[in-house]
Amino acid sequence: EVQLVESGGGLVQPGGSLRLSCGASGFTLSSYNMNWVRQAPGKGLEWISYISGGGYSMYYADSVKGRFTISRDNAKNSLYLQMNSLRAEDTAVYYCARELGGRGGYWGQGTLVTVSS
Amino acid sequence: QSVLTQPPSASGTPGQRVTISCSGSSANIGSNPVNWYQQLPGTAPKLLIYSSNQRPSGVPDRFSGSTSGTSASLAISGLQSEDEADYYCVAWDDRLNGWVFGGGTKLTVL
Numbered sequence: 316e317v318q319l320v321e322s323g324g325g326l327v328q329p330g331g332s333l334r335l336s337c338g339a340s341g342f343t344l345s346s347y348n349m350n351w352v353r354q355a356p357g358k359g360l361e362w363i364s365y366i367s368g369g370g371y372s373m374y375y376a377d378s379v380k381g382r383f384t385i386s387r388d389n390a391k392n393s394l395y396l397q398m399n400s401l402r403a404e405d406t407a408v409y410y411c412a413r414e415l416g417g418r419g420g421y422w423g424q425g426t427l428v429t430v431s432s
Numbered sequence: 433q434s435v436l437t438q439p440p441s442a443s444g445t446p447g448q449r450v451t452i453s454c455s456g457s458s459a460n461i462g463s464n465p466v467n468w469y470q471q472l473p474g475t476a477p478k479l480l481i482y483s484s485n486q487r488p489s490g491v492p493d494r495f496s497g498s499t500s501g502t503s504a505s506l507a508i509s510g511l512q513s514e515d516e517a518d519y520y521c522v523a524w525d526d527r528l529n530g531w532v533f534g535g536g537t538k539l540t541v542l
Contacts, residue, residue, distance in 0.1 A: 350531065359434065360469075360477065360520050362531035374530050410476060415522055415531050416467055418488055420479035 317341040317421050319411050324426030331401050331430075337394040337411030337423055345369065345389040350415050351396045353407035354425070361407075362415065364396065379405075401430045435460065436521055438534035444511045445542045452537045454504040454521035460532055464524045466504040468497055471518040471536075480519070481506060508539075516541045 323335040335351070351364045364385040365374045373385050384397040394411050408425040437455040444450040454466065465484045469477035479488050481497035484504060496507045504521055521534040 352531075352533075359518075359536040360471075360522075360533045362522070362533060365530065376530055412477075416465060416482070416524060418479075418482045418486065420467060420469070420482060422476040422478070424476050 317413075319413065319421060319423030321409060321411055321423045321426040324409065324428045326429045326431065327401055328432050329402060329430055332397070332399045333401065333428060335396040335398065335409055335411075335426060335428070337396075339392045339394065339413075342413075344387070344392045344394075347413045347419055349385075349387060349394045350412045351383075351385060351394075352410045352412050352415070352422075353405075353428075354410070355404075355407040358407075365415075366394070398428070401428075403430050406430050434535040435525060435528070435532035436523065436534035438519075438521060438537045440535065441538050441540065443540040443542055444508075446511055446513065448511045449507060449509040450511060450539065452506045452508075452519055452539070454506070454534045456502050456504070456523060456532070458502060459527040460502075460523040460525040461499060461504055462502040463526055466497065466499060466521055466523045468504075468506045469520045469522065471520065473517070477520065511541055513541045515539060 318340045320338045363376045366385045382400045386395045410425045411423045413421045468481035470480045471477040484499045485497045494510045518536045520536045525532045
């Protein structure tokens with residue numbers, strides 16, 4: 316069974332940092348491109364970052380470029396998102412998502428990040 | 433403001449057919465396939481339609497997708513109460529080099 320489990324969310328002060336993790340099981344992580352998508356409270360979905368299966372290509376939304384870094388460790392079946400210089404507007408549920416396009420789309424249950432003093 | 437434009441809401445009665453539109457541009461829907469996701473209240477999004485008009489196994493054939501030019505549509509026939517959810521379209525944008533979502537459509541079954 317395919318499973319994606321996010322962790323690392325929590326309460327952080329503005330300007331602070333947080334590292335999210337996403338553990339994958341039930342499939343070969345290296346065969347899939349992965350993404351982070353967030354959803355602010357009561358709002359829609361916002362794609363924020365993509366990484367190719369081998370980890371050689373990364374893309375970011377303008378809203379997080381220069382502050383967030385996506386990475387992966389296929390040997391550990393894990394995806395990461397390093398978030399620095401956090402702002403109040405980064406408050407959201409963060410989802411890791413396998414292959415937003417094509418037939419492989421699958422999402423974890425999400426982890427809540429709250430940026431507040 | 434989302435790059436892909438969806439109506440914020442849609443509604444129908446049980447058994448009816450409803451259609452949700454998703455409007456984009458030549459950089460996204462006009463040149464790349466569209467996926468649709470269903471998000472039931474309090475849950476993570478689930479793949480509903482991929483490659484514009486394909487259904488994953490387990491998705492009822494009441495759900496169908498189509499595209500025309502720079503627009504896509506999701507149709508739900510034989511509407512059921514359990515279809516009440518938020519629906520999102522998504523496509524790769526060649527100009528932005530990233531995925532772009534529609535703002536989401538909240539479907540209410542009256």
